[in-house]
Each structure stands twice: as structure tokens, then as C-alpha cells.
Amino acid sequence: MIYMDYNATTPVHPDVLEALLPYYKESFGNPSSIHWAGRMVKGALEEAREKVAALVGCDPVEVVFTSCGSEADNMAVKGVAAALRGKGNNIITTAVEHPAVLNACLYLESNGFEITRLRVDRHGIVDLDELEAAINEKTILVSAMFANNETGVLFPVAEIGEIAARRGVYFHCDAVQAVGKAPIDCREMGIRLLALSGHKLGAPKGIGALIVRKGVKLHPLIHGGSQERNRRAGTENVAGIVALGKACEIAKAEMAAESSRLKTLRDRLEHGILTEFPDVRLNGHPENRLPTTTNLSFPRLEADSLLLNLDLAGVAVSSGSACSSGTLKTSPVLAAMGVEPALARGSVRFSLGRGTTEAEMDYVLDVLPGIIERLREQQ
Ligand SMILES: Cc1ncc(COP(=O)(O)O)c(C=O)c1O
Incomplete structure (x- = not known):
């Protein structure tokens, strides 16, 4: 998991x-x-x-x-x-x-x-x-x-x-x-x-x-x-x-070392996804953000389907959209940043922390392409 x-x-x-x-x-x-x-x-x-x-x-x-x-x-x-x-x-x-x-x-x-x-x-x-x-x-x-x-x-x-x-x-x-x-x-x-x-x-x-x-x-x-x-x-x-x-x-004791470790892992994940899928878009400032967070929009995908399939593969992430009373509402944060609704609906947040390892990044990079291709084919 x-x-x-x-x-x-x-x-x-x-x-x-x-x-x-x-x-x-x-x-x-x-x-x-x-x-x-x-x-x-x-x-x-x-x-x-x-x-x-x-x-x-x-x-x-x-x-x-x-x-x-x-x-x-x-x-x-x-x-x-x-x-x-x-x-x-x-x-x-x-x-x-x-x-x-x-x-x-x-x-x-x-x-x-x-x-x-x-x-x-x-x-x-x-x-x-x-x-x-x-x-x-x-x-x-x-x-x-x-x-x-x-x-x-x-x-x-x-x-x-x-x-x-x-x-x-x-x-x-x-x-x-x-x-x-x-x-x-x-x-x-x-x-x-x-x-x-x-x-x-x-x-x-x-x-x-x-x-x-x-x-x-x-x-x-x-x-x-x-x-x-x-x-x-x-x-x-x-x-x-x-x-x-x-x-x-x-x-206080570990923040500096942990931040740089997690930034390396986050960048590895982000780079891997953006290289494999050049149409994926990063939401947020490329540099000026926490070292632990990446928010990505996957065109032609609904974030919740991606989230569900990642969950089936044992990976817990979060979507930028919230499904409330049957209507899919896009994230107000992404809307305020001018992200088009179709792209916002396909946005997923990966957030890393103390337990995150390099092997986990590799696993996600390994399973993600198959999931994305399958979901896109189903559309
Ligand atoms: C920016 C921000 N403010 C406030 C909160 C609320 O914190 P709590 O869950 O402790 O009520 C959260 C929780 O996600 C948050 O991310």
C-alpha cells in the first residue's frame, strides 16, 4: 500500500x-x-x-x-x-x-x-x-x-x-x-x-x-x-x-534534510509523468511551492476514475475535484488559477511525506501509464 x-x-x-x-x-x-x-x-x-x-x-x-x-x-x-x-x-x-x-x-x-x-x-x-x-x-x-x-x-x-x-x-x-x-x-x-x-x-x-x-x-x-x-x-x-x-x-531538527529528500523524490515523479505524458499539465508555480506536493492535470481523464484505479493498484492520492450530491464540482482553487474546467476535472494531487520512498515513486511511475491508457481507451 x-x-x-x-x-x-x-x-x-x-x-x-x-x-x-x-x-x-x-x-x-x-x-x-x-x-x-x-x-x-x-x-x-x-x-x-x-x-x-x-x-x-x-x-x-x-x-x-x-x-x-x-x-x-x-x-x-x-x-x-x-x-x-x-x-x-x-x-x-x-x-x-x-x-x-x-x-x-x-x-x-x-x-x-x-x-x-x-x-x-x-x-x-x-x-x-x-x-x-x-x-x-x-x-x-x-x-x-x-x-x-x-x-x-x-x-x-x-x-x-x-x-x-x-x-x-x-x-x-x-x-x-x-x-x-x-x-x-x-x-x-x-x-x-x-x-x-x-x-x-x-x-x-x-x-x-x-x-x-x-x-x-x-x-x-x-x-x-x-x-x-x-x-x-x-x-x-x-x-x-x-x-x-x-x-x-x-x-525542527529534520525539516531541512527531509525537504530536500522529498523534493528529489517529488521531482522524480513529476519528471517521469511529464516525460511519459507531455500533455499533462502542472498546476501551480514550478518552483515556488512546497517540496512535497505536485498537482497535475491529465487531459481527457476524470480525476476520480484515475484516483479509483490508482487505489485499486494500492496507491492513495487525492483529486482536485469534489463530487458532491451527484454533481462533479471542479476545485475552486484551480478555477481561481484559470485552469479550464475540463482540465481541472482531470487533476490529481500527489503529496509526499516522511514514509515516502524512491521505490514507491518507481512503482507509481510503473503502474500509471497502463492505467491512463486503459482509461483513455474506455472513453
Ligand atoms: C490549508 C489548510 N487549512 C486548514 C486546514 C484544516 O485543518 P484541520 O484538518 O486540522 O481542521 C487544512 C486541512 O486540510 C488545510 O490544508
Whole structure:
């Protein structure tokens, strides 16, 4: 079985699993308890906070643990909107954000906010002049992702941060796909809020974080106890938090070597497919993207048939189209990049990760031509 869908989720790293297990057994205390059982776990939370902060370039007190990336994105967008409502009602985002941001913005739009959605060019990148021009006296937030989940394309984050800071608006960055795969420094990049998610980097599902830089005004999404310095109520997911800390520690140590290893493998796969099928088109910027992701459009093919046949051959990939209530909808990300609907319907995302090997690349390159030819003949 070959897993090439690491952008969807990743297996828990064995060292992460080992680190988290004691927190389901002997170290089970509630960190808010003042007795020995609580004290046993309190330190582990703070240690994890330090490890997350070290990976993304912020202070440990700025790390707020959440249940997932979607919660972190919602907390950022809705939390700033609620806190700064009196100052302005304009939020700038982009056409290619994850639904966690896009739908939070849609919700705010139905509640009186004005949402500006920046378009992207054919490579999937926003225009900084358009961002600059879009900011007005009512703008309170710019929300732009670090790396796109479908194409891996990287936004010019430091430049966006510089513009937002100069114009006096908050910058929220959805870095769920980028954390652990690309160097991130909230301080240097002018990022005021940053969302991340454990299950994308070798921690389990059900843990994420929002970095809230000092001084940022933000209303909480979840009200209750005073956990997370009153930013996010609810008894902490101690095992998940320890796991996220460990995953961040591993990512910091291994990111450079792992990125270059995976880029070589990704390029080998991409080159092999593009050489065999010159009509296949790469979606996204050829260079400026995560080393782990390739999104390819196969003309005259439906991605879901290709996906199904690769699955039968034991290969798990993902399609850029989503079949909802019987209608095949093309990916909004590819549509925003100007990819024609027929090509977008034939787009497949291969995403690599820690377990990916050269032999797996060769296997895919071996089985793919037969599948493609068979599917094309059937049409
Ligand atoms: C860019 C991006 N943002 C947010 C999310 C949501 O993260 P989670 O699955 O932890 O809610 C994802 C998940 O795919 C993502 O790729």
C-alpha cells in the first residue's frame, strides 16, 4: 500500500506516539488541578508550548492550543472580527484559501462584514499591489495562507506581513500545510496570527494551535474556564499537546534534510509523468511551492476514475475535484488559477511525506501509464 496523500493527513510519528502515551496512563491529571496529579502534567504543557514556539518563531506565551487547524482559523478570523468590529468591517482574504477561512468569512459576510477576496494569477499567487490597493480605512484583517493545500504554492508571506504591518492591519496566516515543511518565523514575517494543525505533521488528529502575537485583540470562540490565558476555554488535550510539541521538535531538527529528500523524490515523479505524458499539465508555480506536493492535470481523464484505479493498484492520492450530491464540482482553487474546467476535472494531487520512498515513486511511475491508457481507451 502506497500512501501519497500526506497533505490530507499523516500517520503519527512513532516517537510522537511514545511521547504521548504516558499522558493517557499514569500522567492523566487535569493541568488546572493544584495537587500532584495536576502538577505532573502542567510542566509538559509548557514544554510543548516552547517546542511549538521554537518551530514557528514566536514566544511560548503566544501559543494557544486548539482542537484543529479549522478551529484555529475560525478563532483568528471571527475572533478579530468580533474584537475590532468598532474599528472597521472589511476583511481581505484570497480566492484560494481553505474552507476553514473561506467559510468563516462567508459567515461574517452574512453578519454585516465586507469581504474582499483577492484573485490569484495562473501560478496561484496573489498580487501584492492588489493587496496594497485593497486595504482601506475599514480594513481590520488580512488572512492569507502560507502554502496552498491543493497545489503546495507558497504565498509571499513576508511581503504580505510587511504591507499589513505598514498599513496597521492584522495579518493572519493559515500555515496548516506549511508548518514543518517550510521555514516559518512569525516575528520576521510580520505574522500576527498563525494557524497550525497537528495531524499534518506527525501528531494525531484533534490538536492544533493558533499563534496569537502579543498585543493582538481577539475575542475567544469558546467561553468557559480560564485555560490558555483566557483565549480558549476547555480542559486541555494534554496528550495531543505533548504530541504536537514532540512533532514540532522533530520537524525542527529534520525539516531541512527531509525537504530536500522529498523534493528529489517529488521531482522524480513529476519528471517521469511529464516525460511519459507531455500533455499533462502542472498546476501551480514550478518552483515556488512546497517540496512535497505536485498537482497535475491529465487531459481527457476524470480525476476520480484515475484516483479509483490508482487505489485499486494500492496507491492513495487525492483529486482536485469534489463530487458532491451527484454533481462533479471542479476545485475552486484551480478555477481561481484559470485552469479550464475540463482540465481541472482531470487533476490529481500527489503529496509526499516522511514514509515516502524512491521505490514507491518507481512503482507509481510503473503502474500509471497502463492505467491512463486503459482509461483513455474506455472513453
Ligand atoms: C490549508 C489548510 N487549512 C486548514 C486546514 C484544516 O485543518 P484541520 O484538518 O486540522 O481542521 C487544512 C486541512 O486540510 C488545510 O490544508
